Amino acid sequence: MAAFQLAQAGFRPVIFEKRRSPGWKLLVAGSSGLNITYDAPVEEFARVYQGPLERFQALLAAFPPEDWRRFIESELGIPTFKGTSRRWFVEGMKAAALLKAWVARLESLGASFVFQAECVGVESHRHGGVRLSFASGETRDFDAAVFALGGGSWERTEKPLRWPTLFKKLGCGFDPFRA
Ligand SMILES: Cc1cc2nc3c(=O)[nH]c(=O)nc-3n(C[C@H](O)[C@H](O)[C@H](O)COP(=O)(O)OP(=O)(O)OC[C@H]3O[C@@H](n4cnc5c(N)ncnc54)[C@H](O)[C@@H]3O)c2cc1C
Structure with a gap:
């Protein structure tokens, strides 16, 4: 939704997702009626x-x-x-049709996706923007970054969740997840 707002305002957002495809949890959520x-x-x-x-x-x-x-x-x-x-x-x-239409709408507005791209580091870069580093070793520079990394439910293979450490390293406070 953040990318949609940005794309509609004329920016070209790039959406990084650690998995192979988008909206995995949305699909799980929709498996029994979204x-x-x-x-x-x-x-x-x-x-x-x-x-x-x-x-x-x-x-x-x-x-x-x-x-x-x-x-x-x-x-x-x-x-x-x-x-x-x-x-x-x-x-x-079901969530599949919603997700498919949403991805297509984002792409039609100029947003793009990069999959299997887990963000593992954030720092300022010298031109005033933000430098993101990824598990692959790659870095990418942007004017700004929005983090929408989800909560802890249904992350069976990731215990404890990896992304909170990224923000702890930056000195951000962190409230434990709860339902
Ligand atoms: C069984 C179940 C049923 C549900 N039913 C419903 C329902 O009927 N209706 C409803 O509204 N909600 C439902 N929900 C809740 C809904 O799925 C979540 O509220 C929603 O998915 C949250 O969206 P999000 O974008 O905040 O997080 P997520 O959907 O978790 O998205 C975050 C994304 O960030 C990615 N990510 C995490 N760390 C990194 C990183 N370091 N770098 C790159 N990518 C990263 C994750 O892989 C993930 O794809 C259900 C949830 C479950 C588990």
Whole structure:
């Protein structure tokens, strides 16, 4: 989603993914029916999350569930429907079509993907941007980097998770993951 915003604003984002293909966990999530959102006013929805209520109200007001559903329908061309228990789903209920359409839409806007590229280092480079280093030994320089590395669920082969050490090395604080 961050890459989509950047690409729409005219930038050319490059998405690095450590796996061989994108959206692996999204596919796992969709294996038994991908629930895309919940039918509740922002006030009520914010109470579903743990943590400061005002923070989640502000986040949901800035990007309400209705905008997310509109994005899926109008930008990705996938119909959605409301099931029982006030949950919303994509047509067919699987994540594969959503993921395929999303990747195609990103590429049509000029975003590109690099797979099997695990980021293992971050530092400033002398021109004021950021230098990323990868497990392969390669380095790449960019104006800016957005990290969206996911949580710890379903990472069966990576215990403990590797990416938090990257930020610990930079002196960033880290709260242990919890559901
Ligand atoms: C069984 C299951 C069912 C679920 N069902 C639903 C559902 O119905 N609806 C719903 O909304 N959510 C569901 N979820 C939750 C949903 O899958 C997650 O909330 C979502 O995938 C989080 O997205 P993310 O982009 O933050 O992280 P992720 O999807 O985890 O993406 C992060 C990506 O970063 C990559 N990465 C990590 N470290 C590096 C690195 N150093 N360098 C390069 N790449 C790296 C990872 O390989 C990963 O592909 C479910 C989850 C599970 C496990």
